[in-house]
Amino acid sequence: SLSLSQFVNVARHGTLVSLDSTAITNVERARKCVETRLKSGETFYGINTGFGALAGVRIAPEQLSQLQLNLIRSHACGVGQPLPTEVVRGIMVLRLQTMLRGNSGVREATLRQMEFFLNNKIHPVIPSQGSVGACGDLAPLAHLALALIGEGQVEWESHIHPTSVVLSKLGRAPLLPEAKEGLSLINGTQVMTAIGLLACDTAEQLLCSADITVAMSLDATLGTATAFRGEIQQVRPHPGQSSAASNMRKVLADDGLRLSHAGCKKVQDPYSFRCAPQVHGAARNCYSHVLATLMTEANSSTDNPLVFAESDEILSGGNFHGEPVAMVLDYLAIGMAEIANISERRIDKLVNPHMSGLPAFLMKDSGLNSGFMIPQVVAASLVSENKVHCHPASVDSIPTSAEQEDHVSMGMTAALKLQRVLDNTARVLAIEALAAAQGLEFHKPLQGGAGVRTAYEFIRQHSAFMETDRALAPDIEVISAAIKTGEFRRSVEKACGELTV
Missing domain, CATH: 1.10.275.10 (Fumarase/aspartase (N-terminal domain))
Known part of the structure; x- marks a missing residue:
């Protein structure tokens, strides 16, 4: 197989x-x-x-x-x-x-x-x-x-x-x-299935990268990692939730920044931080189901009629119908859109001085400089577009071929809009990574642990600290591409160990 x-x-x-x-x-x-x-x-x-x-x-x-x-x-x-x-x-x-x-x-x-x-x-x-x-x-x-x-x-x-x-x-x-x-x-169904399998490969990179950006943003806002502890995950044992929390703990291990505010009065963070394992975990469970379905489809006979040489039969059937694929592609679009949704909320916290304690829009001289004001707006635009693409294609059907083919799956539509959701989600995560790296600058000389520090250094290799306003569009595209290919994830894994889906 x-x-x-x-x-x-x-x-x-x-x-x-x-x-x-x-x-x-x-x-x-x-x-x-x-x-x-x-x-x-x-x-x-x-x-x-x-x-x-x-x-x-x-x-x-x-x-x-x-x-x-x-x-x-x-x-x-x-x-x-x-x-x-x-x-x-x-x-x-x-x-x-x-x-x-x-x-x-x-x-x-x-x-x-x-x-x-x-x-x-x-x-x-x-x-x-x-x-x-x-x-x-x-x-x-x-x-x-x-x-x-x-x-x-x-x-x-x-x-x-x-x-x-x-x-x-x-x-x-x-x-x-x-x-x-x-x-x-x-x-x-090979066209929709091919797009779906490539989407799963990309989704894996986005899921692990999202765990990294959570850790970066948590450190930048001086948050608490208590919500990621294993004991909390064990009493709600969804596999994806446990994996996401484990990844976050790895990236945050030996973190000097968190030790610096260990005695502060903050008890818990907003949902976009505190509930990240639950949301990322749900998207992981979605991914696992989708991948299993698509791998079954990849190793199936979807022709019509089908030939059964052992019994010397040629049988007409419906294995060509794309419904099993269409439904799960719609599902994966929903799961990955949620990764973007919660990431955009963390970006908002980073740029809001009342929530982060950081300079407004992450700039020393805000007012003269707008900083990360519009990158957050771009992220908001992308997540809102994703919501449109999450309308399920598989609930639609239209008769064709003089009513002979009277129910169809619209699986290709599901596949194409899933691609757009993944592209948008990668860009939202890129904006979060850039904003978090900017926020971390204001805590120097304090630094995060090896995972957060390596993620920060990766961003700095491709995007310099923003002293004054400049066009960030090229930076977003470069980081987005690195997230989709897994380059960003692999660089962090070298410092903190394997991140799992």
Whole structure:
């Protein structure tokens, strides 16, 4: 089975793929089943019939290959911005994975064509809009299949080319799909699932980074870490809550700043600090459920009809329906939006002198300088936008194909808005990290422990202390990128140990 790390390595880091010989044997067995059953004269949906509402139209044997070509061409009508390269690679590896299970009835040659594309970094141009999430992601997957047959466009060597030109340069023939193969290439949930799995990889980095920014902000506002103690988590034993609190304790360990105000009269902090383990923990539990669901989907057969070579059967079903994926993508958007919501509240505390005891908007000469006034406004804008994106796509449905396909998942919509939520959340966390680092400056020469100190130093490597007003937009983008890639998290882990999800 495919693991998340294997998927990410191929999708994000360009790792080469090879096809398992045992799986190829299963593929060949299923293909033989398709060819044998076709010779019997039976009728099978999408193999020797039309598609969707045209399923009642029988196709002559000599037209079966043309049927598959027509299917790919007719369905390649997506619109909108092209999907990122990492998503396209993710789609291809997931499509390979599902077809290698031996329930799709394709030939080995079809799999080898996709393997060739992946390993030669030939990436089909796939528009991002046009899927309703049942029968799977038809339009975007059709653009993938279009490239395999030598048509459409691909990104290769950092430029967009006609697919035929690239294949000619590499001496590779286009794929000529045979019976069922066009349908097997475009029928499935691999686009929404690929986006979802990449989102999970990013979400893991955001969750751990949020625990770091809590610690930074707590020190900057001279807060108390009592709420993070293990005893409190043990009597409400949600796994995510315990992990979040443990991470916060690691980052705050051996903290000189907290010792400096150990005898103060402050008993407890605002909810955005005190309840951080509970909120971050709930988002973690959400993440764990979503990841488990998506990994099941990644290792499933989502074609239709499905081939069962052991019993010599070809069965029509509904495994292409994206509802299981759509629902959890909506759920993850909600979980990650909450990470941004509570982070924005901590930013507000940092810039408010009545709450933090720090200079107004974190500037020595506030009034002449506005400091972090507008970064907090930007964070407020982003979290409010997230709330719009958290309206669930999966509660929507619209009939298509003359009422034959009368309930759909809208999983692709859920996937695309989740991407936006993650981008916004990373930027909110970046603003919090920058504001907290600015706040920590006012407590010098006192310093936090190794974790907080390392986080502060990481920020300072990319963003200098703000003596007077300057444009912070570039700093926010740099820190946001470091949060999403895990660079920020890894730098802190070197000082305080592994942070877990």
